[in-house]
Amino acid sequence: MPTPETRPGTSPASAGPFAGRRIRAALVGIGAIGRGSHLPALARLAEEGETEIVAAVDIDANAVDEFCRTSGIPHAYTEMERMLREQRPDLVSICTPPTLHRDQTIAALRAGAWVWCEKPPMPTLADYDAVQAEEGEDGGPYASIVFQHRFGSGARHVRRLLADRAIGRPLVAHCQTTWYRDTAYYAVPWRGRWATEGGGPAMGHGIHQMDILLDLLGPWSEVRAMAGRLVHDVETEDVSTALVRFGNGALATIVNSVLSPDEVSRIRVDCERATVELTHLYGHRNADWRITPAPDVPGDEVAAWRNFGADVPSSHLEQLRELVASMRAGERPRSSGADGRGSLELIAALYKSAFTDVTVKAGEIGPGDPFHTAMHGNTPGWAPTPVEEMSA
DSSP: OOOOTTOTTTTTTTGGGTTTTTTEEEEESSSHHIIIHHHHHHHHHHHHTTTEEEEOOOEEEEHHHHHHHHHHSSSSSSSSHHHHHOOOSSEEOOOSSSGGHHHHHHHHTTTTTTEEEEOOSSSSSHHHHHHHHTSSSSOOOOOOOGGGGSSHHHHHHHHHHHTTTTTTTEEEEEEEEEEEOOOOHHHHHTTTTTHHHHSSSSHTTTTHHHHHHHHHOEEEEEEEOOOOOOOSOOOSSSEEEEEEEEETTTTEEEEEEEEEEEEEEEEEEEEEEEEEEEEESOOOOOEEEEEOOOSSSSSHHHHHHHHSOOOOOOOOHHHHHHHHHHHHHHHOOOOHHHHHHHHHHHHHHHHHHHHHTEEEETTOOOTTSSSHHHHTOTTTTTTTHHHHHHHO
């Protein structure tokens, strides 16, 4: 698999299936995330000769026509299937609500396109598994989830320190997404509902920090959790906490909240020889990471640990760079397949543990488990009633 340092168009990626030409990309959904994050990333790589944006799709015909006109995109569509048939894109960037992700991703994969899909990846594990079943073998196409916080120089440097055991075994970790959302935020009809948002702060907000935690520490093995509705009148939770054991033996706490006026996103990992901490809000740079050594660590080692190299912020652009490199090499990209499923499975396990008061083991939520097909698991008091579903 291409390393994060690999750039598209360089050997060996240049010998892959897209050698000698730009990757044809289509944007599906032109809302805030499509306009503000996906379009700039695709446009930047177009400037570098790696991509060309051939089409955009949205249900609002006037809006997508204007969007394409002002963005220099040659083809506007209101039907994704027609776009796939006529334009035959290599890459489809999906920026629609989560309830549409499964069908749109499958349609793109069946058309032979790779997919870059916004988080939350799918409303349920069953949806994600259905997408995995449609992925290609031995070179794609594959569907990758937008977990842009994994990417950039800071995360890459710390991941290497942990993988090489330079700072010793990871022992204790903390994962915190404590944000603030007021009643006006939840006045938007689709928010706070299982059917349209997929979950509360664990699903829609904390998923990024939990994904970084898994990317740094590896697979989790069991989780014990609690959740509550402490302020907002919603179907989902507005706060959750969890204790997680990892396969390497490390123990972690996770807190996801939309009740916290002092907003922060934080990852802390205490290892045998140092503590590594990331403190930010919606994205990070090298300066947001801090490494505190144990008292007996030599100064030259500490200096090497603290040398993060050139500052490359976490971003959609950095993830897209690596995805394009994977496409050119014909390799499965990070945050796809089992790698992308881990974060969603942890969220499902958190909900199952919180709603049923049990410890949940990794791998136990599969077909036949109610939490495989619904994040609320049809749990009384958490699952919407038939009347609520009809009014949604």
